[in-house]
Amino acid sequence: MTLKRRIFLLFLFSSLAPFLSIFIISYYTIDSIFVNKIDNGIKSNLKQVTFSLQNSITNLNHITQQLSYGGTIGKQLDEVLQSNQNQFQRMESRNELMSELNVVTFTNPNIGLVLYYFQDSGESEFENFPVKDHFSPASLPVLSRSYGISYFGPHESMNQYDDQLVLSALRKVELPNRDDVYIYVESGLNLTQNILENDQYDGALSHLILDGSGQIAYSEISQIFGKGTEIPDLSSGQMEGEFHGYHWFRARSDQDWSVVSVITQSDYQHEKNQWLLQILLVALFFLALTLLLAWLLWKMVYRPLNLFHAEIHWMSQNPQLVKRQTYTRIPEFDLLLNEFSDMGKQIGFLFKEVEQKEKNRIDLEVEKLLYQINPHFLMNTLNTVHWLAVMNGQDEIDRLVQSLNKLLYYNLGKLGQVSTMREEIDALRQYLILQQIRYDFEFDVRISLDEKVLQIPVPRFILQPLVENSLYHGLSDEGYIQIEVKLDDDIQISIQDNGAGMSEETIQNLLNNRTVEQGKVGMGIGVNYVNRMLKAQYGNRAKLEIKSEMGKGTKVLLILPIAGEEVST
Structure with a gap:
């Protein structure tokens, strides 16, 4: 798991775990509070509605009791309904009855429609408001019946001018001479609706x-x-x-x-849902804040890590150079960067020290090789001088000795002395003179030079081992060695012969085996020396290739770079 993911998860856990714990505890606590609050509120409202309706019904009961036969108005009703009264008396009784009814309804504002209902005929009389045509107590919803009174639940008022909900009561008047007379009373205007x-x-x-x-x-x-x-x-x-x-x-x-x-x-959960929504919004806010803090922390860590990565990359690409110090403004990371920079400097110094030691070692090896002259070569040469002196005259001996002296002088020069291509070609010619005299056979050596290359500095003793390789690998009396030196963007040296050729295995041994040629050729130093010298002097910029075909000869291609030297014209 990456550091970034770990930081985010750690911040999420550290921030959300306490919040979730508090939320769970709060949820059950608030849920209980809300449930009790809502339930108690609804029950309180229900109790109030029930109490108000019960009071209204109780009030209806009192009113009907006043209007029944046991009350004054009920007795007046009985007189009005008596048939032994004349019309005038009846009119007077009716007016008195209506007056008494108006007093009752006026002194009871919670009372609405009041009337007497005659069940047998289905008619109503003495109403204080006009009655709707379809009035029928039998069609009203019965709420309860007790003690001869029928209570009707909320229904539309029978008052022609009122469509509000009312409670009503129907009670038998209990007249001595009639059994079909009832008093009907409704609750007051808008009371039940309210x-x-x-x-x-x-x-x-x-x-x-x-x-x-x-x-x-x-x-x-x-x-x-x-x-x-x-x-x-x-x-x-x-x-x-x-x-x-x-x-x-x-x-x-x-x-x-x-x-x-x-x-x-x-609706029951509405208030609790609103609270949950608020908690959710707070949780989202804390989550966003947590992620922001985690991102800021990651940025504080990411920048120093980027600097460490850049330092390591720079060191891997440039181990010998010291990068300019950078700072994060975070003391702990700056301390680590300083220590890392010091380590980089020490590694750079170690690289330079190892490189210098390796260079000194290579120089010593090359110098050692330069002085590894095979004694057999000198003995054979001096023996040749002896026999020449016996068999021939002084001129030949003088020629041989002069060539030998020149060659030894050049080849035994100290490592580091400046050598040019001209000096290398001159030494090669002296070597070829000695070889022709020593082996007493004729071979053709053709040297083609670009005059511009003669003064260019080159490593000492690189041409002779390559030509010696041609002589060693099957050159006959009719053989030739073609040496061509050209100047382009670099120095190109080609040495080609028509000898017996070499196998690929022999070529690899010549290039890579340090001991394969020791004691077998004149100076005891072969192609391997040239290959190592080029690597020590030029690194990978120089190139040495050998191509050979059995029975047809060998071609050696040597390419040397020019690094800032002026070409002589």
């Missing part, structure tokens, strides 16, 4: 009123709880529960009817 609309939840509550048998006498949401139906959950005596996505609470009155407050689950 009671049912007393909702502290902005209209979220709906009400049901159940009669004594558990049937719905009144419903504000008839699409779910239909009027006249019986819901088992509601009629079973439970005081609260859930039904079809609604939460309901029940309160029972003293007259055995019940009021049920109904609220949808969404």
Whole structure:
């Protein structure tokens, strides 16, 4: 797992774990508080509605009792209905009765429509408001019946000028001579409507009123709880529960009817959902803040890590150079960068020291090789001088000795002395003279030179081993050696012969085996010396190639770079 991911996960855990713990504890605590608050609020509202309706019904009971035969007005009604009165007396009694009714209704503002209902004829009289044509107590929803009184649940008023919901009561007047006379009283104007609309939840509550048998006498949401139906959950005596996505609470009155407050689950959970939404927004804020802090921390760590990476990359590409010091402005990282920079300097010094030691070692090896002259060569040469002196005259001996002296002088020169291509060619010619005299056979040596290359500095003793290789590998009396030196962007030296040729294995031994030629050729120093000398002097800029074909000869190609030297014209 990357450092960046670890930082983000660590910050998320350290920030969200305490928040989640607090959230879980708060959730259950607040949930309990909200449930109690909502339940208590709904129950309080339900209790208030039930109490108000019960008071209204009790008030209706009192009014009907006053208007029954036991009261003064009931007796006046009996007199009006007596047939032994003349028309004038009857008119006077009716006026007195209406006057008494008006006094009762005026002194009871919670009373609305009042009338006497004659069941046999279906007519009503002595009403204080005009009555609707379809008035029939039998069609009204019965809430409860007790002691000869029928209470009707909320229904539309029978007052022709009022369509509000009312409660009503129907009571038999109990006249001595008639059994079909009833007093009908409604609750006051808008009273019942106001009671049912007393909702502290902005209209979220709906009400049901159940009669004594558990049937719905009144419903504000008839699409779910239909009027006249019986819901088992509601009629079973439970005081609260859930039904079809609604939460309901029940309160029972003293007259055995019940009021049920109904609220949808969404409204019931509305306040709690609002709190949860606020908590969620706070959680998102903390999450964003946590991620921002983690990102800032990562940036503080990422920049020093980038600098470390740049330092390491610079050191790998330039081990001998010291990069300019950079700073992060973070003391701990700056200390590490300083120590890393010091380490880089020490590594650079070690590289230079190792490089210098390696160069000194190579120089010593080359110098050692230069002085590894095979004694057999000198002995054979001196023996040749002896026999020449016996067999021939002084001139030949003098020629041989002069060539030998020149060659030895050049070849035994100290390492580091400046040598030019001219001096290298002159030494090669002296070597070829000695070889022709020594082996006593003729071979053709052709040297082609570009005059511009003669004064260019070159490593000492690089041509003789290559020509000696041609002599050693099968050059006959009719053989030739073609030497060509050209100048282009670099020095190109080609040495070609028509000898017996070499195998690929022999070529690889010549280039890579340090001991393969020791003691077999004149100076004891071969192609391997040239190859190592070029690498020591030029690195990978010089090139040495050998191409040979058995029976047809060998070609050696030597390419030397020119590094800032002026070419002589």
